[in-house]
Amino acid sequence: MPTSVNVAVIYYSSTGTVAAIARAIAKDAENAGAQVRLRRAAELAPQAAIDSNPAWAANAEATADIPEVSPDDMLWADAVILGTPTRFGNVTAQLKQFLDTLGGLWQAGKLADKVYSGFTSTSTAHGGQESTLLALYNTVHHFGGILVAPGYTDPSKFVDGNPYGTSHVAGQGDIPVGEQTLTAARVQAERVVKFTRALKAGLAAEN
Numbered sequence: 717m718p719t720s721v722n723v724a725v726i727y728y729s730s731t732g733t734v735a736a737i738a739r740a741i742a743k744d745a746e747n748a749g750a751q752v753r754l755r756r757a758a759e760l761a762p763q764a765a766i767d768s769n770p771a772w773a774a775n776a777e778a779t780a781d782i783p784e785v786s787p788d789d790m791l792w793a794d795a796v797i798l799g800t801p802t803r804f805g806n807v808t809a810q811l812k813q814f815l816d817t818l819g820g821l822w823q824a825g826k827l828a829d830k831v832y833s834g835f836t837s838t839s840t841a842h843g844g845q846e847s848t849l850l851a852l853y854n855t856v857h858h859f860g861g862i863l864v865a866p867g868y869t870d871p872s873k874f875v876d877g878n879p880y881g882t883s884h885v886a887g888q889g890d891i892p893v894g895e896q897t898l899t900a901a902r903v904q905a906e907r908v909v910k911f912t913r914a915l916k917a918g919l920a921a922e923n
């Protein structure tokens with residue numbers, strides 16, 4: 717019987733690109749044998765801002781059924797895969813706000829020894845995908861997390877070119893998530909599940 721693995725896919729998305737990647741990664745982790753929770757970070761923007769952008773309003777409606785993330789999802793998870801669009805080369809305030817609610821769990825040592833990984837999207841090709849993922853990973857180090865990035869561990873990584881995590885160039889929202897990004901999502905999800913299982917089994921054998 718393989719070791720059971722709980723994966724939380726926690727993301728923020730305004731206009732749906734990162735939401736599409738999150739759904740794909742959640743499905744891929746499930747296909748790799750994990751129990752999965754797909755969770756979205758709470759919106760912080762005013763309703764007027766959302767309503768002023770049809771793609772934003774449509775994504776809010778399309779993802780209303782996805783539960784909002786809570787700190788309990790972090791406790792439940794053996795692996796946490798975090799997704800955020802780029803904001804000036806950085807993590808969105810919405811995802812960061814959720815991370816910033818975790819001080820109590822961090823202090824109690826409850827965020828350590830889990831696997832973490834991340835994904836992102838930008839408008840432009842050099843718009844800050846790597847800087848966003850590296851900024852996200854700063855927090856993982858503070859948690860005492862085990863970072864499992866995809867690296868160039870699959871031939872497809874030499875095509876998509878981002879060893880830091882799955883990423884997508886969305887243009888002005890007119891470039892939907894396609895085969896290349898979906899392949900990156902699958903490779904990353906499978907790698908996270910594989911190493912989480914190995915870590916969990918190894919730690920159990922130690923104790």
Ligand SMILES: Cc1cc2nc3c(=O)[nH]c(=O)nc-3n(C[C@H](O)[C@H](O)[C@H](O)COP(=O)(O)O)c2cc1C
Binds near residue numbers: 731734804805844
């Ligand atoms: C305030 C703000 C800052 C942004 N900064 C960047 C940026 O630095 N580089 C970039 O390529 N795209 C930037 N974008 C575009 C988004 O990252 C891009 O549209 C992303 O794919 C949207 O993902 P989503 O559909 O999941 O919301 C920015 C968008 C906003 C609203």
